[in-house]
Amino acid sequence: MPTTIIGVDVHDVRFPTAAAGDGSDALNRGDYSATYVQLRTDSEVTGSGLTFTNGRGNEITCAAVRALAGHVEGRTVEDLFAEPVAFSRALTADVQLRWLGPEKGVIAMAAGALINAAWDLRARLAGKPMWRLLAELPASELVASVDFGHITDALTPGEALELLEKAAPGYDERLALLERDGFPAYTTSVGWLGYPDEKVRTLTRAAVADGWTAVKMKVGGPIEDDVRRAGIIREEIGPGRLLMMDANQVWDVDEAIANMGRLAPANPYWIEEPTHADDVLGHAKIARAVRELTDGRCRVATGEVAANRVIFKQLFQTGAIGTCQVDACRVAGVNEVLATLLMAAKFGVPVCPHAGGVGLCEYVQHLSIFDFLRLGTTLEHRMIEYVDHLHEHFTDPVLVRGGRYRLPTKPGYSVELRPESVATYSFPDGSAWS
């Protein structure tokens, strides 16, 4: 019996995090929020998706979801996934709404929430966690889910199929490994720009005690402060653990290169978003310079606001990125993430998805697990970002122990919010706001 989507509910959910300085970086400071989408069906199963925003403006992405909702309302899940590219293009290339992107920003984020909700629904109906649903799909169906429009000069469907087939051996061993050890993670909770030095030191020490072997700090403030904080963290983690740095796009290209010269003594593993996210050539120039500055030890990471597969394509083509940080709901959902994972595999770039925010850890664990099982085949250079915020609001929160994500076991994509959290934090009428 097909399952029909009979309605799309959109909730403007905002958590008042700004006051604590959590999540503060060189460019963003806000209330972690979610444009939260639920697909009601004619069965008792509901599909949930969300896109992460920063507080004010969440009403804009909510409006965009409503504008796109007509493409799923009244459709059956079976129909949508019988022609997955037709489905994703209905949202990404709507003849009137595409103009508002195209394929970027608000409109792509809204498409992402809806497309992810549809995949969540499919996984729940199948009784599988999202990673397992994806990992058990035939290669041909995975390839058929990808919109190759505008990326065939970098990856063809035939090449995608080959990549999947080549990675097939060892699946059972990889799955057994993950079930035993979990997936490696790193923490971003130690070094937000809003934290004073002593808090950074205390949190870093605690992270080491908790078993973390990789930590990330924010940079992009006055360079003297960045250098001092990097020194504190390196002192606490010792020479063996990884230190990642995240500039959140504040630097100009040549400024990034100069500042990395100052920060290189702290032995960073990567510099994340060293300049404007749209600057493919700038990232490529910085990547070359940073490799030279560090004898190849430091790489450029980016992707959390990379708008779509076309930007990722160019980042890969130019060798601009050494770590691909695709976001689960910045691009147009699972289908566009698949395009990006396939290109990353072809270009040999490891994927460490962007997380934190609201629900991003819940989302991306599924993507990293799938990627390891079906494409990446190694854990080398693979880690899932972890931030210890707001997990308590989810019905199936991530489980991270000793610096590793445990495999999700419940059906779905793990971003269903608790009904009481939706009620309390709905803006502007929830009790947290009124």
Added chain:
Amino acid sequence: MPTTIIGVDVHDVRFPTAAAGDGSDALNRGDYSATYVQLRTDSEVTGSGLTFTNGRGNEITCAAVRALAGHVEGRTVEDLFAEPVAFSRALTADVQLRWLGPEKGVIAMAAGALINAAWDLRARLAGKPMWRLLAELPASELVASVDFGHITDALTPGEALELLEKAAPGYDERLALLERDGFPAYTTSVGWLGYPDEKVRTLTRAAVADGWTAVKMKVGGPIEDDVRRAGIIREEIGPGRLLMMDANQVWDVDEAIANMGRLAPANPYWIEEPTHADDVLGHAKIARAVRELTDGRCRVATGEVAANRVIFKQLFQTGAIGTCQVDACRVAGVNEVLATLLMAAKFGVPVCPHAGGVGLCEYVQHLSIFDFLRLGTTLEHRMIEYVDHLHEHFTDPVLVRGGRYRLPTKPGYSVELRPESVATYSFPDGSAWS
């Protein structure tokens, strides 16, 4: 006496153009619409700005304008323009709203409408048409209006100042020339994809009779159809007039190169948006191929949905574009257009701004006139797009005669809508919709 902005009115104005096939291209088909902004002040002068959208979804850009409106409400015009980059960054780098772009799509378009409205207000208070206000500003003030963030690797403030100073001689002669002859234009009204062959032929013949020396057609349908329509238009315009082609992003990179091989016999002057707007490297590859295919006669044009100065920077750095088609309200308004015009001048790329839609002709005439007077200094390869739609709704519509724009003479940026048009076409309550 300073003028204070006491309120921001946002109107969702939509014209039901979809039915006629006007404006139909390979990717867009909608109702030409405007997110229309009016800045009320404590004087009788009002500032008007708009961003162009395609019908459904106009409520999303309206919501975005409302979210950003706090950055201008309660401010004086004098304050805003005393620190123009602080003003533009308040909108483009709002710590919560930037995440929704960043600097692209809905949020950039909303910033553009508001920033343009502030410039319109300033021009009206000065009693000057926008082109004259800009053209009479000292070079130092023009440079101080540009956000050089993330473009200093391509253009520094010092270089910008030099460009303006180098272009200063001959201003009076250039102005006299424009006052006498007007500014060259081309028409896009002959070859929309929705038009049958005979309508294309009739419109082209009429355009030639009206004095047009350059016409643009849409391509990106079945290539046989494109080739046939190109033949019809070339037949009608003869060998001496220019034929431009616009693919509206539908082709993949290698497909664009193959198709231009088929279309080259019609001797196109440019191919516009041959592939995805974000694909800087793809445009560069196509530009090289097309130059080779046509012995250098055909160039790549793009920019109508180029998101911001960082994308333009890369298009210039890679030699990807031969014609810069910046849009007046896709990027964050006048300030970001100035950044783009300055980079175009440095890289020697002529600017032919994107127009059509609603109010875009009204807007961009001011930009082209300014560019010629202060930066470009020649009319060679410069034309303003013209589409004969919806001008009757503006209080100061463009005046185009014999294929040339006449200089606007009324104060402001020319995008004030007639109050009766706003009332009639307001969505969903205006009489055109209800």
